[in-house]
Amino acid sequence: MRSSRSSMASMTKTELTLQAEPSAETRAExxxxxEAAARRPLATRLRYAFIHTYKPVLDDxxxxxxxxxxxxxxxxxxxxxxxxxxxxAV
Numbered sequence: 001m002r003s004s005r006s007s008m009a010s011m012t013k014t015e016l017t018l019q020a021e022p023s024a025e026t027r028a029e030x031x032x033x034x035e036a037a038a039r040r041p042l043a044t045r046l047r048y049a050f051i052h053t054y055k056p057v058l059d060d061x062x063x064x065x066x067x068x069x070x071x072x073x074x075x076x077x078x079x080x081x082x083x084x085x086x087x088x089a090v
Contacts (some may be wrong), residue, residue, distance in 0.1 A: 055084060 022030070037045060057079050066072040076086040 056081060058084070 040048075061087060065077075066075065073088070080086045
């Protein structure tokens with residue numbers, strides 16, 4: 001079984017499922033990272049906790065309002081890229 005981080009991306013779902021318990025080395029690394037994060041001030045931890053991702057069209061206006069849910073859904077289907085997930089359910 002592969003163990004390095006770089007090879008994790010190339011592992012199949014089956015290989016990942018078979019790796020039930022992380023190694024002692026991995027657990028120690030996780031603990032060290034957690035302890036380092038816990039030593040940071042709360043304001044710093046909160047700043048790093050949320051990552052803003054620009055969402056095309058949605059972020060271009062401060063707000064939008066619609067009279068009905070149907071109107072909102074039609075606007076989403078016509079104006080937003082499908083990868084944002086606001087389109088009709090498949």
